[in-house]
Amino acid sequence: MDDKGDPRERIEEKKDQIYEDLLKIITEELGVSPMDINPTLEVREDLCFDSLQLYEFVVDVEDAYDIRIPDEEIDKVRTIQDLVDMVYALTEKDDDALYTDN
Numbered sequence: 001m002d003d004k005g006d007p008r009e010r011i012e013e014k015k016d017q018i019y020e021d022l023l024k025i026i027t028e029e030l031g032v033s034p035m036d037i038n039p040t041l042e043v044r045e046d047l048c049f050d051s052l053q054l055y056e057f058v059v060d061v062e063d064a065y066d067i068r069i070p071d072e073e074i075d076k077v078r079t080i081q082d083l084v085d086m087v088y089a090l091t092e093k094d095d096d097a098l099y100t101d102n
Helices: 007-030 051-065 080-098
Strands: none
Touching: 007 051, 007 080, 051 080
16 A cells, blocks of 8 residues: 555645745746745735736746636735645646546
8 A cells, every 4th residue: 555645744745836836936027035925925915016927927827837727716816825725726626637537
């Protein structure tokens, strides 16, 4: 029997990786230090994305994870952690689709 460990640890590891990936995209997009970013920062207010930067950021995230983030979901994102959770949920949904018979 192959033990994959605690599912909560797997989830946290994946979310940590998503956070690191988003951190890289944010620092490249805005030219800020990774030390200035944390999960509780508000995307629009604290990071000061203008509308074009926010659009480019979302496209970069979608490309990085091969997902589509619906516009209405983007409007719900307040913090970096919200975005991490959304990307995680979308990637898990896509992974689940691979295992369903259609």
